[in-house]
Amino acid sequence: MSDPNAQSSNATSLTLTATNNSSVPGLQYFNVYPPLLKNLPAAQQTQTALVSEPTLHDGSNTAISWASGSDALSILAVTNGQILSKAEQTPIRLGQTATVSYPNSTFAIAISDGGTADIITVAFTAPIPIHSQIGLVVGPAPILVAVPASLSSLTLEPDLSQQVTVTFGSPFVWPAAEETDTSIPTVVTFAAGQTSATITIGPDNLIVQND
Numbered sequence: 001m002s003d004p005n006a007q008s009s010n011a012t013s014l015t016l017t018a019t020n021n022s023s024v025p026g027l028q029y030f031n032v033y034p035p036l037l038k039n040l041p042a043a044q045q046t047q048t049a050l051v052s053e054p055t056l057h058d059g060s061n062t063a064i065s066w067a068s069g070s071d072a073l074s075i076l077a078v079t080n081g082q083i084l085s086k087a088e089q090t091p092i093r094l095g096q097t098a099t100v101s102y103p104n105s106t107f108a109i110a111i112s113d114g115g116t117a118d119i120i121t122v123a124f125t126a127p128i129p130i131h132s133q134i135g136l137v138v139g140p141a142p143i144l145v146a147v148p149a150s151l152s153s154l155t156l157e158p159d160l161s162q163q164v165t166v167t168f169g170s171p172f173v174w175p176a177a178e179e180t181d182t183s184i185p186t187v188v189t190f191a192a193g194q195t196s197a198t199i200t201i202g203p204d205n206l207i208v209q210n211d
Contacts, residue, residue, distance in 0.1 A: 017064075035138065047165075097115040186206075
């Protein structure tokens with residue numbers, strides 16, 4: 001019998017190489033956001049980002065890599081005050097159900113088969129702390145969705161296209177910082193069959209995809 005928690009080894013690794021030719025002094029960062037979930041309004045979702053190493057405006061570049069595709073999905077749960085990067089990620093596949101509980105003041109996620117094809121179902125076992133959120137890791141980073149107060153099930157349909165959104169400037173943090181300074185978001189598309197792409201931010205502080 002297969003292990004429903006097993007992560008497939010068929011995930012595709014994507015690499016984005018970003019060059020800093022901006023006019024902004026000091027250490028600056030590239031933030032890579034996943035596409036929004038298909039089946040929920042944008043207002044119900046919080047995109048988080050994979051943050052690059054710091055760069056300087058001297059033409060230095062940085063490579064940002066992540067696992068992509070349906071074989072790289074994972075799920076997590078966080079509550080107020082918890083550090084997102086320290087939340088345990090549990091591998092999950094389309095058509096599976098994640099059952100979230102909170103024994104001993106720690107989230108536990110059990111994965112089972114037999115769900116609806118092409119989506120992920122999230123069920124909850126009371127009690128769950130108020131203001132908790134579920135995160136579905138799609139590509140570079142999690143997309144957060146609030147746990148319903150009623151603890152009714154959620155359905156999550158990820159967008160598995162090879163597109164990400166990139167900003168430049170202040171590093172992404174969660175919860176959001178009160179003050180940030182970033183460029184206009186730019187959609188970057190990985191060409192069919194390609195696992196790498198390059199971008200440059202110029203003196204006008206606009207991101208341009210090179211390939």
